[in-house]
Every structure is written in C-alpha cells, then in structure tokens.
Amino acid sequence: MTTASKSASRALDRELLAVVFAIVAGGFLVFGAGFANSAALHDAGHDSRHSMAFPCH
Amino acid sequence: MTSRLLASALFAGLAAGLASAALQQWFTVPVIEVAELYESGEMTHDFGQAAAGAHDHGDGHTHADGAADGHSHAADAADGHSHAATADDGHSHAAGADAGHSHAADAQGHSHGDGPEGLMRTGLTALTTVLAMVGFGLLLTAGFSLAERLTGARIDLRAGLAWGAAGFAATQLATAVGLPPELPGSAAAELGARQTWWVMAALGTAAGIAVLAYVPGPARWAGLVLIAAPHLVGAPHPDQMWGVVPPELAGIFAARVLAVGAVGWLVLGGVAGHLWSRARPA
Structure with missing residues (x-):
C-alpha cells in the first residue's frame, strides 16, 4: 500500500467515523427535542414539538 | 472531512433552526396559545x-x-x-x-400552568427547534456522505435542496398523512403508539425516497413499497374524536406547520449541501 493510498483510506475511515457519530448525535438530538418523555424536556419543547408536528401529549 | 460533515450540519441546522423558530413565533405559536385556552377550559367550543x-x-x-x-x-x-x-x-x-x-x-x-412563560418560553421553544434542526442536519450530512460513497453522486446546493425536500416529505408530509399536526386539546391515540408510527413513517419514507433516487434499474421501484408501508399499517387513531379545539383552528394550524416545516427543511438542505460541496477536499 502506498503512502498516498494509506492516508486516503485513513481519511475515509475518519469520515466513516464522523458518519456514525453524526447518526448517533443527530438521533439523540431529534429524540431529545421531539420524543423524550421527561417532563422538563416536554415543557421546554412543548411549542416546538407541536410546531414541528412531533406527536405530543 | 470529519469537520466538513459536522460543520455543514451545525451551520445548516443553526440557520434552519433560527429561520424555523422565527416562523413558528409568527405563524404556529399564536395558534397554540389560543388552543390552550380551549384545552384549559378558559374558552369552550360549542x-x-x-x-x-x-x-x-x-x-x-x-x-x-x-x-x-x-x-x-x-x-x-x-x-x-x-x-x-x-x-x-x-x-x-x-x-x-x-x-x-x-x-x-x-x-x-402536562403542567401547562407551570410551564415556562413569556421570554423564557419563546427562548426554550427556539432552542428546542434549533437543536432538532441540528439533529436533522447531522442525519442529513451523514446521508450525504453515505450517498457519495455508495453511489458516486455529488451533493451540492441543488442536490441539498432535493435532500431537504425529501426530509420534509419524510418527517412532515408523510407523518402528517397519518398523524396531522396536533394542537393542544386535540383527541389522539396513546402517545407511545403515535411516536412509534411517526418514526416508522419517517424512516420508511426517507429510505423509500433514497431507494427511488439512488438505486439503479427497476429495483428502485421497491422504494414505493417502503413509502406506502406505514400507511398500509395505518397510524394509531383515537376511538372517539372529542377534541375541545375548534376544527377551524386545527386546520389553520396543520397548514401552517407544514408550510413552516417546508421552509425550514429547504434552508437546512440547501445550506448543508452548499457548505458540503464548498468544503469538498480536492
């Protein structure tokens, strides 16, 4: 494996890591904003949840 | 590369979130506030x-x-x-x-009486909307990366707008077909069942559009099955409609939610696609 292709594949792996991180973090944020059952999150996000058509109440 | 994915999502999410938050204060939150008067019994619908x-x-x-x-x-x-x-x-x-x-x-x-009011309520609503849009932005740019890897497609501003439209179709339009945007005081089935159906409809529609757009040959039509499946299963609905909110109010709310959602998603997809292509490594 040449140095160039090694660094290219490392860069690719890092982006794949970023993809996995983005899916986990994105899912976490959407869940927290729209779905989490905690009363504090519900009250804080109430108008936003209704306005974004997440099921609420 | 790593930062390209995260930075595109963050900036696009911030832009789309702030735009959505402003439009929500203008169009949807005032309707929610009137609906809460009916929900609390302060006003009644005869x-x-x-x-x-x-x-x-x-x-x-x-x-x-x-x-x-x-x-x-x-x-x-x-x-x-x-x-x-x-x-x-x-x-x-x-x-x-x-x-x-x-x-x-x-x-x-639900402690609406004790919930945040005034500026605090506006701020928390905006914060929640921004966080949700950043979350959707992260899922979107993850999709950009996977699409480029798997199909050789190149995501730019125009493709980003199309992805935004797909995101709108998945998380707002398709879900609204089964579970229209609800006002406080509307009748609805049990929350967990609705959330499960919402996630299923959103994922099915998103996957279906991706298959239609990126799978070559006749196999792409399988995407239609994915899009239709949640509606064949059917969304959970209440046994009885007893909502205390006037239908006129619910109608205008549903229309406004979808319009605001469309703008938010187009901003999200367009900005994310533009930043993504501009920061493309040589």
Missing part, C-alpha cells in the same frame, strides 16, 4: 350551535353580538365544558364529553 343561531344570511352574513364567533366563555358553562349542549344534535358528543373531562385532568399532568 360546535356551531351559537354560530348557527347567530348567522344572519338574510342581510349578508352579519353576526349577532353574543357568542357570534361560535365560542362561549367557560364562565358561562357550569362545568367549563359546553359539550353537553350538543349532546342532542346527533353527533354523539355526549360520550366524547366524558373523554374531554378526563383530558382536562390529563392537562394538569
């Missing part, structure tokens, strides 16, 4: 009884002064609900009225 009497079609739609808008204040109704008045009109609201009362008890559980 299902057209007053309006029917008050309309004077003889002289060009003048309304009587009394309860001309079809709404009567709770103070006038002994128990805060005027559904009983409509029990005889054949729409069987009498049964629904009981459910309405139990919902009033629900409402206390």
Whole structure:
C-alpha cells in the first residue's frame, strides 16, 4: 500500500467515523427535542414539538 | 472531512433552526396559545350551535353580538365544558364529553400552568427547534456522505435542496398523512403508539425516497413499497374524536406547520449541501 493510498483510506475511515457519530448525535438530538418523555424536556419543547408536528401529549 | 460533515450540519441546522423558530413565533405559536385556552377550559367550543343561531344570511352574513364567533366563555358553562349542549344534535358528543373531562385532568399532568412563560418560553421553544434542526442536519450530512460513497453522486446546493425536500416529505408530509399536526386539546391515540408510527413513517419514507433516487434499474421501484408501508399499517387513531379545539383552528394550524416545516427543511438542505460541496477536499 502506498503512502498516498494509506492516508486516503485513513481519511475515509475518519469520515466513516464522523458518519456514525453524526447518526448517533443527530438521533439523540431529534429524540431529545421531539420524543423524550421527561417532563422538563416536554415543557421546554412543548411549542416546538407541536410546531414541528412531533406527536405530543 | 470529519469537520466538513459536522460543520455543514451545525451551520445548516443553526440557520434552519433560527429561520424555523422565527416562523413558528409568527405563524404556529399564536395558534397554540389560543388552543390552550380551549384545552384549559378558559374558552369552550360549542360546535356551531351559537354560530348557527347567530348567522344572519338574510342581510349578508352579519353576526349577532353574543357568542357570534361560535365560542362561549367557560364562565358561562357550569362545568367549563359546553359539550353537553350538543349532546342532542346527533353527533354523539355526549360520550366524547366524558373523554374531554378526563383530558382536562390529563392537562394538569402536562403542567401547562407551570410551564415556562413569556421570554423564557419563546427562548426554550427556539432552542428546542434549533437543536432538532441540528439533529436533522447531522442525519442529513451523514446521508450525504453515505450517498457519495455508495453511489458516486455529488451533493451540492441543488442536490441539498432535493435532500431537504425529501426530509420534509419524510418527517412532515408523510407523518402528517397519518398523524396531522396536533394542537393542544386535540383527541389522539396513546402517545407511545403515535411516536412509534411517526418514526416508522419517517424512516420508511426517507429510505423509500433514497431507494427511488439512488438505486439503479427497476429495483428502485421497491422504494414505493417502503413509502406506502406505514400507511398500509395505518397510524394509531383515537376511538372517539372529542377534541375541545375548534376544527377551524386545527386546520389553520396543520397548514401552517407544514408550510413552516417546508421552509425550514429547504434552508437546512440547501445550506448543508452548499457548505458540503464548498468544503469538498480536492
């Protein structure tokens, strides 16, 4: 494996890591904003949840 | 590369979130605030009884002064609900009225009375919307990366707009077909079942559009099955419609939610696609 292709594949792996991180973090944020059952999150996000058509109440 | 994915999502999410938050304050939050007056019983909906009497079609739609808008204040109704008045009109609201009362008890559980008010409420609403849009942005740019890897597609501003439209179709349009945007005080099935169906409809539609757009050959039509499946299963609905909010209010709310959602998603997809392509490594 040449140095160039090694660094290219490392860069690719890092982006794949970023993809996995983005899916986990994105899912976490959407869940927290729209779905989490905690009363504090519900009250804080109430108008936003209704306005974004997440099921609420 | 790593930073390209995260930075595109963050900036696009911030832009789309702030735009959505502003539009929500303008268009949807005022409707929610009126709906909460009905939910709390401060206002009651008399299902057209007053309006029917008050309309004077003889002289060009003048309304009587009394309860001309079809709404009567709770103070006038002994128990805060005027559904009983409509029990005889054949729409069987009498049964629904009981459910309405139990919902009033629900409402206390949601502590709307104790919830944040004023600037704090506006700020928390905006914050929640921004966080949700950043979250959707992260999922979107993860999708950009996977699409470029798997299909050789190149995502730019135009493709980003198409992805934004797909995101809107998945998380707003398809979900609204089964579960239209709800106002406080609307009748709805059990929350967990609705959330499960919402996620299934959103994922099915997103995957279906991706298959239609990126799978070559006739196999792409399998995407239609993914899009249709949640609707064949069907969204959970309440046994009875007993919502205390006037349908006129619910209608305008649903339309506004979808319009605001469309703008937010197009901003999200367009900005994310533009930043993504601009930062593309040589």
